[in-house]
Amino acid sequence: MTDMASPIPHTEQQIINLLAAKDQEAIKMIYEQYGRTLLGVMMRILGEQSMAEDALQEAFVKVWKYAVRYDRKKGRLFTWLLNICRNTAIDKKRSAGFKMRQAIRSEGSVVNITDSQQTYTFNPDQIGIRDWVKKLNPEHKAAIDIVYFSGYSHREAAEHLGIPLGTLKTRIRTALKQLRQWTQA
Amino acid sequence: MMDIQAYISSGILELYLSGQLESTEAQEVARMAETYPEIRTELDALEAAIEAFAKGSYEATPSDGLLANIVGAIAEADDPQVQAASSPSLTLREGSGKPFNWRWIAVAAAIALLMSLAFNFQQYRQLQQVNEQLSQLNQQQTQLASQFERASDILEVLASTNSQIIELKGLDLAPASQARVYWNRESQKAYCSMQGLPQLRAEQQYQLWAIIDGNPVDAGLLLADGSLELAKSFSGTASAFAVTIEPKGGSSLPTLDQMVLYGEA
Numbered sequence A: 001m002t003d004m005a006s007p008i009p010h011t012e013q014q015i016i017n018l019l020a021a022k023d024q025e026a027i028k029m030i031y032e033q034y035g036r037t038l039l040g041v042m043m044r045i046l047g048e049q050s051m052a053e054d055a056l057q058e059a060f061v062k063v064w065k066y067a068v069r070y071d072r073k074k075g076r077l078f079t080w081l082l083n084i085c086r087n088t089a090i091d092k093k094r095s096a097g098f099k100m101r102q103a104i105r106s107e108g109s110v111v112n113i114t115d116s117q118q119t120y121t122f123n124p125d126q127i128g129i130r131d132w133v134k135k136l137n138p139e140h141k142a143a144i145d146i147v148y149f150s151g152y153s154h155r156e157a158a159e160h161l162g163i164p165l166g167t168l169k170t171r172i173r174t175a176l177k178q179l180r181q182w183t184q185a
Numbered sequence B: 001m002m003d004i005q006a007y008i009s010s011g012i013l014e015l016y017l018s019g020q021l022e023s024t025e026a027q028e029v030a031r032m033a034e035t036y037p038e039i040r041t042e043l044d045a046l047e048a049a050i051e052a053f054a055k056g057s058y059e060a061t062p063s064d065g066l067l068a069n070i071v072g073a074i075a076e077a078d079d080p081q082v083q084a085a086s087s088p089s090l091t092l093r094e095g096s097g098k099p100f101n102w103r104w105i106a107v108a109a110a111i112a113l114l115m116s117l118a119f120n121f122q123q124y125r126q127l128q129q130v131n132e133q134l135s136q137l138n139q140q141q142t143q144l145a146s147q148f149e150r151a152s153d154i155l156e157v158l159a160s161t162n163s164q165i166i167e168l169k170g171l172d173l174a175p176a177s178q179a180r181v182y183w184n185r186e187s188q189k190a191y192c193s194m195q196g197l198p199q200l201r202a203e204q205q206y207q208l209w210a211i212i213d214g215n216p217v218d219a220g221l222l223l224a225d226g227s228l229e230l231a232k233s234f235s236g237t238a239s240a241f242a243v244t245i246e247p248k249g250g251s252s253l254p255t256l257d258q259m260v261l262y263g264e265a
Helices: A010-020 A025-046 A049-065 A077-094 A096-105 A124-135 A137-148 A154-161 A163-185 B003-008 B012-017 B022-037 B035-057 B064-076 B080-086 B088-095 B102-159
Strands: B161-172 B180-182 B188-197 B204-212 B215-222 B237-247 B257-265
Touching: A010 A025, A010 A077, A010 A124, A025 A049, A025 A077, A025 A137, A025 B035, A025 B064, A049 A077, A049 B064, A077 A096, A077 A137, A077 B003, A077 B035, A124 B035, A124 B257, A137 A154, A154 A163, A154 B204, A163 B035, B003 B035, B003 B237, B012 B022, B012 B035, B012 B215, B022 B035, B064 B088, B102 B180, B161 B237, B180 B237, B188 B204, B188 B215, B188 B237, B215 B237
Parallel strands: none
Antiparallel strands: B161 B180, B161 B257, B180 B188, B204 B215, B204 B237, B237 B257
């Protein structure tokens, strides 16, 4: 299991070095290390596998193009990757093509915000993390989900959950604090 | 010296990580993180928590070949030739020497449309004019036809050997006036023209009478402008004609003291 408390995990540093050297191996390692999670986030936003895969491919091309801009001093690799993926997925979601597809499907397959359970596949590295997430208060979990992984603005998220903005912020803060304690323990 | 703990607990770092700060605010947070190691450490811990949440919450199994596609896409992105060939929108904007400006196409299209509209309008105007002229000509033709009919009628009366011309003479009320009646005994048609008659008041009209068997018979209302007018048809043999001044619309019997013209056949 990846140790979140250590300054820079070995694989992350390795990927960063490869990225800086514009070595395509970096892309393969990112895919191996974060691909399933990032695709899951894309699915969370776009709700459709083929869409999510297209978006992930687009995001990886951006990662490759902007590789030289990444600076570990400014943040974790995953944070940077997540930002690129999230923005790509949101752009796609706002595109006319996506809206048209949604309209055609018309089933209104809106992803339920509070139920972000994906089709989990067994991954021994992430068993521990998953248990921690499960231990989170469902309301707090929903708050994190909607604010960091849905593309909603905080205001929209509060509206969607039917809670005041202040309450939403408190929930996020509390949940992240708990996760930190557990992961750093 | 600013209160780092207050800044950390303000919630701005959480917002920053959600990607929802204004760019100026986000830059400020980045600058703060660079300046104050405590803020950088706090951010890193929050990032780790979010990463853990993501790993524990989202996972999807990619289709076979997705990695191959991604690697292919990256190779394509690196190859400038493939890039130019595979993205027509880029080719249009950056491809050949001069930038292709769609604005000029729009302007040219707008001008062409305006010219077409102007031309259409002109055509429409011309068509309208032609239609107007045609209807005028039709009207003229109808008028001419009726005039011709009338002229033929008159000619028939005048030229006929069965026709008689009766001179009417001005009486005391209008001594300078005179009239002529062209009467065809066979067709029972009479035309009359009068001139030198005094102007009548608005409520008055001249009426022609045929005297048949000693009785006046209405032969119609006339104008005193010298034009030849068709008299109302009557049957029988007229021994004389007379014109009287009558109230507008005419009378069934002549007002004898208003007789202005008289002539025997």
